[in-house]
Amino acid sequence: xxxxxxxxxxxxxxxxxxxxxxxxxxxxxxxxxxxxxxxxxxxxxxxxxxxxxxxxxxxxxxxxxxxxxxxxxxxxxxxxxxxxxxxxxxxxxxxxxxxxxxxxxxxxxxxxxxxxxxxxxxxxxxxxxxxxxxxxxxxxxxxxxxxxxxxxxxxxxxxxxxxxxxxxxxxxxxxxxxxxxxxxxxxxxxxxxxxxxxxxxxxxxxxxxxxxxxxxxxxxxxxxxxxxxxxxxxxxxxxxxxxxxxxxxxxxxxxxxxxxxxxxxxxxxxxxxxxxxxxxxxxxxxxxxxxxxxxxxxxxxxxxxxxxxxxxxxxxxxxxxxxxxxxxxxxxxxxxxxxxxxxxxxxxxxxxxxxxxxxxxxxxxxxxxxxxxxxxxxxxxxxxxxxxxxxxxxxxxxxxxxxxxxxxxxxxxxxxxxxxxxxxxxxxxxxxxxxxxxxxxxxxxxxxxxxxxxxxxxxxxxxxxxxxxxxxxxxxxxxxxxxxxxxxxxxxxxxxxxxxxxxx
Amino acid sequence: xxxxxxxxxxxxxxxxxxxxxxxxxxxxxxxxxxxxxxxxxxxxxxxxxxxxxxxxxxxxxxxxxxxxxxxxxxxxxxxxxxxxxxxxxxxxxxxxxxxxxxxxxxxxxxxxxxxxxxxxxxxxxxxxxxxxxxxxxxxxxxxxxxxxxxxxxxxxxxxxxxxxxxxxxxxxxxxxxxxxxxxxxxxxxxxxxxxxxxxxxxxxxxxxxxxxxxxxxxxxxxxxxxxxxxxxxxxxxxxxxxxxxxxxxxxxxxxxxxxxxxxxxxxxxxxxxxxxxxxxxxxxxxxxxxxxxxxxxxxxxxxxxxxxxxxxxxxxxxxxxxxxxxxxxxxx
Numbered sequence: 001x002x003x004x005x006x007x008x009x010x011x012x013x014x015x016x017x018x019x020x021x022x023x024x025x026x027x028x029x030x031x032x033x034x035x036x037x038x039x040x041x042x043x044x045x046x047x048x049x050x051x052x053x054x055x056x057x058x059x060x061x062x063x064x065x066x067x068x069x070x071x072x073x074x075x076x077x078x079x080x081x082x083x084x085x086x087x088x089x090x091x092x093x094x095x096x097x098x099x100x101x102x103x104x105x106x107x108x109x110x111x112x113x114x115x116x117x118x119x120x121x122x123x124x125x126x127x128x129x130x131x132x133x134x135x136x137x138x139x140x141x142x143x144x145x146x147x148x149x150x151x152x153x154x155x156x157x158x159x160x161x162x163x164x165x166x167x168x169x170x171x172x173x174x175x176x177x178x179x180x181x182x183x184x185x186x187x188x189x190x191x192x193x194x195x196x197x198x199x200x201x202x203x204x205x206x207x208x209x210x211x212x213x214x215x216x217x218x219x220x221x222x223x224x225x226x227x228x229x230x231x232x233x234x235x236x237x238x239x240x241x242x243x244x245x246x247x248x249x250x251x252x253x254x255x256x257x258x259x260x261x262x263x264x265x266x267x268x269x270x271x272x273x274x275x276x277x278x279x280x281x282x283x284x285x286x287x288x289x290x291x292x293x294x295x296x297x298x299x300x301x302x303x304x305x306x307x308x309x310x311x312x313x314x315x316x317x318x319x320x321x322x323x324x325x326x327x328x329x330x331x332x333x334x335x336x337x338x339x340x341x342x343x344x345x346x347x348x349x350x351x352x353x354x355x356x357x358x359x360x361x362x363x364x365x366x367x368x369x370x371x372x373x374x375x376x377x378x379x380x381x382x383x384x385x386x387x388x389x390x391x392x393x394x395x396x397x398x399x400x401x402x403x404x405x406x407x408x409x410x411x412x413x414x415x416x417x418x419x420x421x422x423x424x425x426x427x428x429x430x431x432x433x434x435x436x437x438x439x440x441x442x443x444x445x446x447x448x449x450x451x452x453x454x455x456x457x458x459x460x461x462x463x464x465x466x467x468x469x470x471x472x473x474x475x476x477x478x479x480x481x482x483x484x485x486x487x488x489x490x491x492x493x494x495x496x497x498x499x500x501x502x503x504x
Numbered sequence: 505x506x507x508x509x510x511x512x513x514x515x516x517x518x519x520x521x522x523x524x525x526x527x528x529x530x531x532x533x534x535x536x537x538x539x540x541x542x543x544x545x546x547x548x549x550x551x552x553x554x555x556x557x558x559x560x561x562x563x564x565x566x567x568x569x570x571x572x573x574x575x576x577x578x579x580x581x582x583x584x585x586x587x588x589x590x591x592x593x594x595x596x597x598x599x600x601x602x603x604x605x606x607x608x609x610x611x612x613x614x615x616x617x618x619x620x621x622x623x624x625x626x627x628x629x630x631x632x633x634x635x636x637x638x639x640x641x642x643x644x645x646x647x648x649x650x651x652x653x654x655x656x657x658x659x660x661x662x663x664x665x666x667x668x669x670x671x672x673x674x675x676x677x678x679x680x681x682x683x684x685x686x687x688x689x690x691x692x693x694x695x696x697x698x699x700x701x702x703x704x705x706x707x708x709x710x711x712x713x714x715x716x717x718x719x720x721x722x723x724x725x726x727x728x729x730x731x732x733x734x735x736x737x738x739x740x741x742x743x744x745x746x747x748x749x750x751x752x753x754x755x756x757x758x759x760x761x762x763x764x765x766x767x768x769x770x771x772x773x774x775x776x777x778x779x780x781x782x783x784x785x786x787x788x789x790x791x792x793x794x795x796x797x798x799x800x801x802x803x804x805x806x807x808x809x810x811x812x813x814x815x816x817x818x819x820x821x822x823x824x825x826x827x828x829x830x831x832x833x834x835x836x
Contacts, residue, residue: 144536444552
């Protein structure tokens with residue numbers, strides 16, 4: 001009887017042995033992207049396979065997870081699980097998730113397919129291919145999870161159309177377009193390391209815990225189901241950076257620059273999560289500042305201490321991101337409150353109890369800078385003069401967020417930077433964004449900036465109504481304040497009906 | 505949460521996402537396949553040109569010479585999305601493992617006549633490298649392709665081809681008593697044996713094809729279309745005469761998979777050919793080119809395994825494949 005091999009040996013035989021050095025076609029034609037980024041690999045065999053899954057095991061584990069997930073989703077839909085939500089307001093976080101995040105999962109799927117074909121080592125290629133499959137899973141299971149909400153709530157019905165057009169969705173889209181258009185090694189650092197390893201907890205923990213706290217059992221179930229995939233992805237992310245740093249000392253400066261860049265770009269995208277945590281969850285889990293402290297300052301700090309032995313330092317401007325944690329969510333929510341007429345989710349002003357929570361979580365800044373602003377806006381609402389910003393904002397040419405952020409250490413001055421490239425001026429919200437542009441101006445000069453596009457007449461017309469039509473937005477339903485929305489009206493009808501039924 | 509739902513009737517405000525309702529021409533419920541696939545890939549306003557191909561957009565229909573008014577016309581008749589794909593393959597693989605265990609328990613591999621067993625090691629085990637090449641091509645089609653309708657099943661096909669490569673590896677380890685020796689020997693044959701060099705050249709030549717639809721035809725119609733019937737039917741039938749039932753049992757996965765994969769590949773080609781005369785013409789040209797290349801590449805292998813019977817066997821398969829291509833609208 002054949003003796004059984006250990007998992008590691010078996011995996012090596014079934015995987016590593018598949019590849020060969022081509023001779024009928026030159027290797028550099030088979031792998032044309034192996035060298036142009038300047039990364040030097042001495043020995044692909046030194047790659048440590050982070051999860052030694054063969055396809056038979058993959059199919060088995062993943063199919064079991066899918067059966068369970070879809071059983072829960074079916075039951076959620078049949079039993080109208082949406083009635084268990086904390087409030088209708090909560091759904092706005094789901095809207096942001098479907099329109100902002102799910103298309104990124106799809107982009108990750110295609111990006112890992114690219115890396116899974118282009119990286120010359122068989123080990124990382126297979127790991128990337130499995131992640132590509134997983135990311136397709138995440139895009140599809142998110143769409144299926146949220147499909148039920150779409151049947152009852154607004155703002156979800158045009159997610160692919162809006163992703164390609166709506167101004168604030170250009171922020172996450174440009175992030176992934178940036179990673180996808182880079183070479184395969186930069187993609188692995190951008191998504192595999194910076195996003196999946198360093199920043200992903202800041203995205204998934206708030207979303208999934210927020211879902212649990214607010215009765216969204218469909219999203220919680222999806223989140224749990226995705227968790228085991230995510231832990232594999234994180235392992236791949238850490239392996240790729242260690243591998244690149246171990247292979248050749250010349251890789252360090254290239255990798256360091258990517259770490260700096262992708263930390264800052266990722267941080268800017270996650271500012272959407274900051275306002276979700278502090279403003280959009282009716283039942284809050286923790287503040288953005290607390291989450292940043294745990295998941296970036298502490299966990300990220302330990303990680304970068306560990307990576308210091310390769311000569312890698314923590315990402316440039318990380319201290320600034322930490323200092324800004326006191327302001328980020330308030331400034332972002334203010335932007336969306338200003339432009340609620342052009343957003344595909346609803347906004348509102350925090351009530352007295354919520355402002356109390358914000359004061360407690362942000363003792364140094366909330367009462368001083370942000371409470372007065374909200375009180376003023378509340379007064380304007382009461383006077384029938386709800387504040388809308390009818391001018392189009394200047395966008396940062398890198399992160400594409402309206403330039404509403406303030407100077408580090410000076411919350412009363414808007415942060416504003418500029419660079420000149422080929423005779424044109426470009427504007428930035430921060431030194432981090434300006435640095436990224438200045439390093440590759442030829443790339444960032446191409447950005448599809450929503451405001452510029454509107455001014456150039458590429459977005460359906462010159463006035464807001466034309467643009468919203470071009471977004472396929474159901475005006476008065478998808479946008480504007482929560483309090484006057486059809487979502488809220490329907491929710492209240494359901495609650496009244498429940499009360500009536502309960503009383504019978 | 506406890507709600508008496510019997511008395512609370514909730515009427516959906518819409519049945520599906522608007523982009524899907526527009527495709528249907530009405531708001532009606534969509535399947536999970538439809539919701540998970542239709543229009544999922546971004547189509548407009550890409551921010552930056554790819555560093556690796558600056559003449560194209562990130563997703564660009566011009567990566568193939570085939571033109572479609574709607575790339576989502578290329579539906580998968582299996583209606584695979586991630587869950588249905590994995591559940592299907594897990595079931596097939598479990599059955600395959602059952603066969604492998606059965607063969608191992610009864611030492612059925614030892615029942616094969618020694619000469620034929622040598623041939624099995626010659627033809628079957630190096631096929632894992634062909635499958636690995638096919639995996640790279642399927643991944644490439646997902647990477648360069650346009651529209652989730654065709655790119656998602658291509659990533660599934662990549663998983664399949666890796667699974668097949670690993671299944672052959674597992675068979676190879678069993679043949680060598682649980683070690684990798686037979687696989688090492690098979691790799692040497694792949695690299696050096698004269699009867700494998702046609703196939704290796706062919707596989708390497710596909711690895712540099714840039715038009716993803718041409719690659720689709722080359723891999724999914726020409727190479728798989730001749731290779732699978734040759735190996736898993738023709739070679740297998742000959743093997744039956746030499747006590748090789750065990751080989752049929754441990755390779756049943758490939759037979760089932762090929763039938764399943766062909767349904768999808770045929771549907772894609774048929775629909776693309778229907779689209780226009782220009783597509784039909786191009787697909788036909790690619791088909792004939794890669795069919796001839798594959799037939800030529802497989803000839804030494806067929807001769808090595810079947811002797812003089814190799815040539816007519818291959819000719820029969822070419823004519824069958826021409827029939828299949830004809831039914832898809834391509835001229836042989």
